[in-house]
Amino acid sequence: MVTADRRPPAGAELVPTWRGSGRQVRRLWAAYAISQAGSGIGTGALPLVAILLLEASDWQISLLAAVAGIAGAAAVVPLGPWVEFHRKRPVMIGADLLRGVTLLSVPVAAWAGGLTFGQLCLVAAAQTIGTILSSAASTAYLKSLVPADRQVLVNARWESTMWTASTLGPPAGGMLVSWLGALAALLVDAASFLLSAVTLGRVRHREPAPAAPANGRHSLAEMTAGWRHIAAHPVLVRLSGHALIFGGCIVASTPLIAVLMLRDLGFSPAQYGLALGVPCAAGILGSVLAPRIIRRAGLMPTLLVAGAARCLWMAVIPFAPGTTAGLVLIIAADTLLLWCAGVFNPAFSTYRMRAVADGYLARVTAAWAVSSKVAQPIVIAAAGVAAAVVGARTALLGLAGVLLASMIVLPWRSWTTPDPAAGIGPGSATGARP
Structure with a gap:
């Protein structure tokens, strides 16, 4: 770091x-x-x-x-x-x-x-x-x-x-x-x-x-310090890269799922709205349970397991049929995805707070947000072009494949090599009960 x-x-x-x-x-x-x-x-x-x-x-x-x-x-x-x-x-x-x-x-x-x-x-x-x-x-x-x-x-x-x-x-x-x-x-x-x-x-x-500001630092160096700070941290750079890929794929999948459900599978707008709304409750539940999970499992294991698990479920959606069972399958997959995301996000925010040195946190947070805002439209455009060429279902499968591949980016070595920034878990000095 x-x-x-x-x-x-x-x-x-x-x-x-x-x-x-x-x-x-x-x-x-x-x-x-x-x-x-x-x-x-x-x-x-x-x-x-x-x-x-x-x-x-x-x-x-x-x-x-x-x-x-x-x-x-x-x-x-x-x-x-x-x-x-x-x-x-x-x-x-x-x-x-x-x-x-x-x-x-x-x-x-x-x-x-x-x-x-x-x-x-x-x-x-x-x-x-x-x-x-x-x-x-x-x-x-x-x-x-x-x-x-x-x-x-x-x-x-x-x-x-x-x-x-x-x-x-x-x-x-x-x-x-x-x-x-x-x-x-x-x-x-x-x-x-x-x-x-x-x-x-x-x-x-x-x-x-x-x-x-440090004396003698050029303004360009100060503006890029957030990205350089992330890049220099071996765990944070992997977590940030994985989160960036995940966010881009999820945002890009939203219009494709709409096309798949409303046009290809013939679901009604009310059914589509149900599929959008019901899984959000899982995000609330995941975030509510996150402190308890992190306290028992540890911060880094929670980040790795929840980060990997949230990448699994999009692959289910393209195979859903245009029936009631298909609707249930889509809702269940999205529910599990958002539950895992609800657990991952507060863990990631906490890790970033602890891993970033004083005097850099605002720029690191801004750098992460800027990267997301720029990357997401690019992924959306690429997914839209793919859908126009091969169809929404195949484009969704492509996004699901990218998500599965992004699991490799996660810092798995940190599971066995304790990171001082993790700091919460069984036997941790900062693992006090919230």
Whole structure:
């Protein structure tokens, strides 16, 4: 692991205690839950506005998604060092305000008769920028606030909150859109970010002074430090690479599964919605159980087993027939996949917190998010081309094969070679009960 080449920040010697930080963590969690709930309700609202109010074409909707990912991620790269070398709570508040105000500008412009497709693209990019900045700052902020023996528990709570919002938010947003229109969902999403910013303002935590840039370092070196830090860590680079492949394949599989179920297998939209919604509960359950599993099995075994297990289930879906049994098979496969992902994600977040040296965590988190935002559209495009040539079922089999192959990338040697960053498990010094 690369050693930080800067002085320990002032205040770094302050070790947080749960008794003193528990209330602040609950406030921080409340802010996250509020913003996630709004984002769940506002899922797909920007494309709906483009379709319903601007009569955007198919290629414009695709462009909107591409701009949100690639342009927004590119804009974050030079901001990574800025987040690292500034206090994190103001960054989190600013990211919420950025997302809330830009979303609010859409209904205002629509009511004034001046809404344009270009504005929607700018708003979409601003959402990506705000999301990555918030994630980078909050990860470093949480590490300074939460004791090491509570990090798994807190990361699991964040994960289950995300899964709950992803499960309940879209149906609620769909009903809201059907009653009041797409602008109503955007208003709720914007309000959630503004309320989250207010809630963050109530968090009282003596945040350590941020690290200062090392003298003589070029700005380009600072901007790429997150990627270089990941690459230099033999375990983190494998875990990150595996997670990147998994995320790309899962995102790319979503439209292919829709084509397979609705066109090739003849399932109804209601059945397709059932297949999307029911498995999400498994993600919640997996994240709730993750602290107990990690405590008993250890952090690294949990990462390896859950990481490998979540790659198995997509291979089942292309073989499902267009019958009730096929529908059950698809739901069961997706349920097992998301349960494993629900266990893996908080374990991965905890490992990354511990493995990354002080003064790098915000940039490492931002680098990971930027890589995901750039890689996912590429994988989606490749899968779409494959589906056009060989069909959705065969393209899904290809993605399943990539997932199975990605199991090799996992750091299996760490199973028998203890990694100090793992730090939780039977006999571990930091294996205290959460």
